[in-house]
Amino acid sequence: MKSMNDTRVVAGPGLAVTGFIATLAAMVATTLAAALAQAVGVNFEIPDGGERIPLPGFAVVTGFFSVVGVVIAVVLLRWSARPAERFVWVAVSLTALSLVPPLLSGADTATTTALLGLHLVPATVMIPSLAWSLRSRTD
Incomplete structure (x- = not known):
């Protein structure tokens, strides 16, 4: 007879x-949204270094932090009694914290607003996808 922990290990992959x-979907959506923002005039220039954030940079950063979210989900699946609920709480909290740096960057209003929105794009892809996946593996 398998225990619940055995099922969770099998469900991990x-x-x-x-x-x-x-x-991948979050990376594409975020990069497309950044390209659209650039097309309407957002320059994504950060005042400290005077450099612009390049479009591939959005994909790389989105991919990195999305993988961090997947790792958090896998850890919660393995060691939490309520992984989906805890994942949503952690992910929403981290998303809210991620909104602070754009506000402190000193960028112009258009760039700051776009960056805030671009933090929410991958969250709207990743959080529901992983929460649904966690729920379907623990029900």
Whole structure:
């Protein structure tokens, strides 16, 4: 007879696949949204160094932090009694914290507003995808 922990270990690779697909979708969505913002005049220039954030930079950073989210989901699946609920709480909290740096960057209003929105794009892809995957593996 298998215990609940045995089922969670077997379900892990499915969560990783869901996370991988969601990560790719988040990277594409964020990069497209950044390209759209650039097309309407947002320059993504950060005053400290005077450099612009390049479009590939959005994909790289989104991919990195999305993978961090997948790792958090896998850890919670393994060691939490309520992984989906805890994941949503952690992910929403981290998303809220991620909104602070754009506000402190000193960038112009258009760039700051766009960066705030671009933090929410991958969150709207990753959080529901991983939460759904966690729920389907623990029900």
